[in-house]
Amino acid sequence: MLSEQIQALINRELKKYPADQRQSAVMSALRFVQDEKGWIATDDMADIAAYLGMPQMTVYEVATFYHMYNLKPMGRHTLTVCTNLSCQLVGANETMSYIKSKLGIGVGEVTADGKFGLREGECQNVCDEAPLLMVNNKRLCGHLTVEKIDQLLAELDK
């Protein structure tokens, strides 16, 4: 079952679309679930499908198509490091290896304490900030340096 908070958020979202096109709210609904739980289980997808009156498979198609949805638990803070071209040119690979060694995990993995998860990301359309990473798809951290990364991890570790 979707929590009351999520249902309220989806209901607000639904007002933006015609009444017979409830499935337009699917991406928002997936986002709300991920915000609450950190990831989206197939049970949640089935709940969303039932709530919006659309096929379960369509929800699954959307959830697997887009990169920002976590299909498995990715820790309390999911760090998504952009590895597309602009970021690569200014050292995204080095940034990535530094984070890997600092956290002791690889891409797609979660630290043992469940605090951090690491993902490889696609271009965020702010290449002037490169190299960059996103925290939980919400907070953009750009112009990354070793110091900045240390600072960020320490802040999130609290």
Added chain:
Amino acid sequence: MINLEIDGKRVEVENGRTVIEAAHQLGIYIPHFCYHKKLSIAANCRMCLVQVEKAPKPLPACATPVAEGMKVFTASEQAIKAQKGVMEFLLINHPLDCPICDQGGECELQDLAVGYGGSASRYQEEKRIVLPKDIGPLVAAEEMSRCINCTRCVRFGVEIGGMMELGQAFRGEHAEIMSFVSDTVDSELSGNMIDLCPVGALTSKPFRYTARTWELSRRKSISPHDSLGSNLVVQVKDNRVMRVLPLENEEINECWLSDKDRFSYEGLNSNQRLTKPMIKQGGKWQEVEWQVALEYAANGLRQISQGAGAEHIGALATPHSTVEELYLLQKLVRGLGSSNVDFRLRQSDFSADGKQTGAPWLGMPVAEINTCDRFLIVGSFLRKDHPLLASRVRQAVKKGAQANVLHAADDDLLMPVANKMIVSPAEMTAQLAQVLKALATIKQATLDASVQQVVQSVTPSAAAQAMANSLASGERVAILLGNFAQQHPQAAQLHLLAQHIAALCGGKFGFLGEAANSVGGYLAQAVPGAQGLNAAAMLAAPRKAYLLLNVEAELDTADALQAMNAMRKADMVVVLSAYKHHAAEYADVLLPITPFTETSGTFINTEGRVQSFKGVVKPLGEARPAWKVLRVLGNLLNVAGFEHDSSEAVRGEALQGVDVAGKLNNALRGLNAQAAASTPAGLQRVADVPIYFSDAIVRRSAPLQATRDAVQPSAYMHSTALGKLGMKSGEIIMVGQGQGSARLKIVADDTLPQGVVRVAAGHAATAALGAMFGIVTVERA
């Protein structure tokens, strides 16, 4: 109209058509994978790229609308180069496993690769791997690496099947066709995905690795199951049916088949097949020669007809029997001096007999369903009873038609339903009368005296009013009575009311025929007429002798308990059956007859289309076509006029001079509607015949029996009603009806009306119960 030129040939097509359709009209083939004439345009395989004059790049023919003066080149240098390029891309990840692929020899990719593929690949990289999926007992998705992501299967599910069970998950190179989590594909039309798949990704599970396409001979046939009469191509190897595919017939099954028609063949060679005549002597069954068995049967029938009287003989046949079989059966029985013959075994109300003006039929051609804009569907498990007719209604609804449903169960029709009234069986006539009354008010029409009384006794509810409004606003209305309505104890009342509703909206009125030969049975005169007893009467007042054609008494009749009692009481039961079954308990003679693949015959489908077919394989063992068996029985009993030497001769006699179209008429004359009786106290039974238990062949098809539609039936009740009884969903309970009872699981189903218990008929688990309609009790086991 648009004029354009393809490969130098001029063609005129409707505005809005695509280049590939225009080319098809000219007979020019453009290679393609994802395009299918019955599905929406995806344009994702890019195989159909063609050159268009003034277009800078090649364009996909399937998604390019025609334009005035357009010049298209399908085989120019640019087009061929584009097509070869696409083929090279498609083959990058396609495994080179044609020799072990089940699709080999009938694969669109293989065929086109011969024309457009290179002889060797320029790619050295590893091919992508897609894991196999288990999506149920009918469709195999074991080699999904072969998939070229054309999404035909997905589009079929969404657009034709009505439910999206397969989808394309992930993205780019990781995209793959799969079901949600690991759900099975449960659509009753799922087998069509196998035909649609242009490669060997989705294959037929029962057929896999049993034969190569070039080893099979193809023979035309007609489906013996539902009343649509789908056209089949039966594929045969070594005198054995290996596979069944659709034979395209736009007016009937289009290019589709229901899973029932497609996979029932697995039941043809079941180990339950009866292959030798048998007689029971001293309580033991013995295999005997045909001559002995036939004489035994003839003697028994002769003794009873000369002793007790011919009226003590009754003949029952299923509506899955052919016209020839039904005709000879009634001729035999009438020749003996009895008129007790019937094929309407699940019908319980025969008050329309003698008042009908013709054989009940669909009331319009099947294809006309797609053009209707309003439907009133009364008493039908539409999707399960008529999978492809349901699909036609779905297509019409998609184009804007409104579906109205009056029924005792609210099964998902996989289409939007404008108005529905879900009520207990006993309330159905009153509800229909309400619709009639509301409609008469809208149309300001005076109703016929025959329905005046019942209409005055009701007040239309809001739902009835809404339904009447919907029907009144339509231009092409269809009122359809389903199997449930035909089996209903007030079937004639429903019939009469529906007839008047149709007349008021100037619409079509029809019956969704119960089985392959529901119309044919009437035309073959396999009905009792004024002198004889109908199916229900023959079983209610047990006869001394029964002649059963294809009948499994406890599964094919309206009242299993009563039928079995009648069989047990009879002195002589002659069973003509393709299978050994429960008859071993009550029969005296078992005569092995052939299923539809081993005999020639004729079915008349629900739109009145006479379709004859030939046997596709030789009879198994000593089984013989039923028309031959009946012919010899006629000779042995000295009945005149049994000299037919072919099934064509029988058909000739049965249908000679018969104007089939003229004999089809749904109108009732001289029947008066009665005021609706009050709803009886107690729980009413709502019985469906599950899709894979409807006739002897499907009951024995192992793959169909492994589907979710074939699970052991439970009893279903509304959770409130269940709560009142203090029972929990999932408990094992005892359902009682009259003398009989059955232990079943009770399951809460809030779509059912209050006061009913849904218990399927046609299944061994419920065969100990009585009539399909009536009062049942539910108690703790």
